[in-house]
Amino acid sequence: MAEAVMETIRHPLLVLDKELRVVKANRAFRRMFVVDRREVQGRSFYALDGGRWNIPKLRFLLTNLLAKEVCEVEADVPGIGRRTLLLNARKLLDESNDRTLVLLTIEDISGRCADERQTAELLRQNETLVREMQHRIANSLQIIASILLMKARAVQSEEARMHLEDTHQRIMSVAAVQQQLGIGRLGEQIELPSYLSRLCETLAASLIGASRPISIRADVAETTVPSATAVSIGLIVTELVINALKHAFNPDTAAGLIVVTYEVAEPGWRLTVADNGMGKAASPHNNAKPGLGTGIVRALAKQLEGRAEVSMGSSGTSVSIAHESFKSALA
DSSP, X not given: OHHHHHHHOSSOEEEEOTTOBEEEEOHHHHHHTTOOHHHHTTSBGGGGGGTTTOOHHHHHHHHOTTTOOEEEEEEEETTTEEEEEEEEEEEEEETTTTEEEEEEEEEXXXXXXXXXXXXXXXXXXXXXXXXXXXXXXXXHHHHHHHHHHHHHHHOSOHHHHHHHHHHHHHHHHHHHHHHHHTTSOTTOXXXXXXXXXXXXXHHHHHHSOTTSOEEEEEEEOSOEEEHHHHHHHHHHXXXXXXXXXXXXXXXXXXXXXXXXXXEEETTEEEEEEEEOSSHHHHOTTTTOOOOHHHHHHHHHHHHTTEEEEEEEETTEEEEEXXXXXXXXXXX
């Protein structure tokens, strides 16, 4: 019955004795390699077909079955040509004769390997296209920002100038977020501490003049997030930092500080941007209507399945975006 089952198996299969002589070669093996049963029966496996299988790494496989049981080899198959074959070896105990046998299966994986190579090439091409697109977008953002700044300097209306400058800042912030992610690959995991630290440094350099004694600090837990999530977090941080720089500090502020914090409590997280500015007591903007930045932050928070909370007091303002599962994770 065992021999009958062997004959029905689709993949080439050999049974070898402890000296690696062929005890049985199934029909699939004989058909693939165009051999007769009598040509292989009792012969050393390494001597078959002029030494086709006398390959160092295959010898290692069969000599060290406990160390490694699978190996991939290249071999010429009659009528087909060069193929990639996966050989899988297992020890068997023939209880009737109290002897150890080796069961060796041979699988043609050439098609699978070709598909994997094609997929890898497509991924490489897509990554190249994405990088080129990022480069073009960065250039376009710089051009648009420059045009807006020129227009802001040329217009007579103070209100129009403020709107243009505000739009210019937001475009520059998007460019800063993209710049920090430019070194990463599409869909990869981003190290959040280094990403947010670099982003804060970029924002400080581009948005804080030398005459303003304000600093931005990142205090971020060691964690990684998908690149798409990092983009949303980066945009939220940028909007909140811009808002703090606009409204939190007096012109005569001696030592302004904005702290970006990211806490993790699996599976939740909380992002906080806090400042030591005027806060609720002195800020003239407490009754101001929510602007474009507030809408952007709320939309991004919703996209991340988070909820925004604002805390204002005499010691400054704190805005937190907490994932829905953060509080339950702390409980």
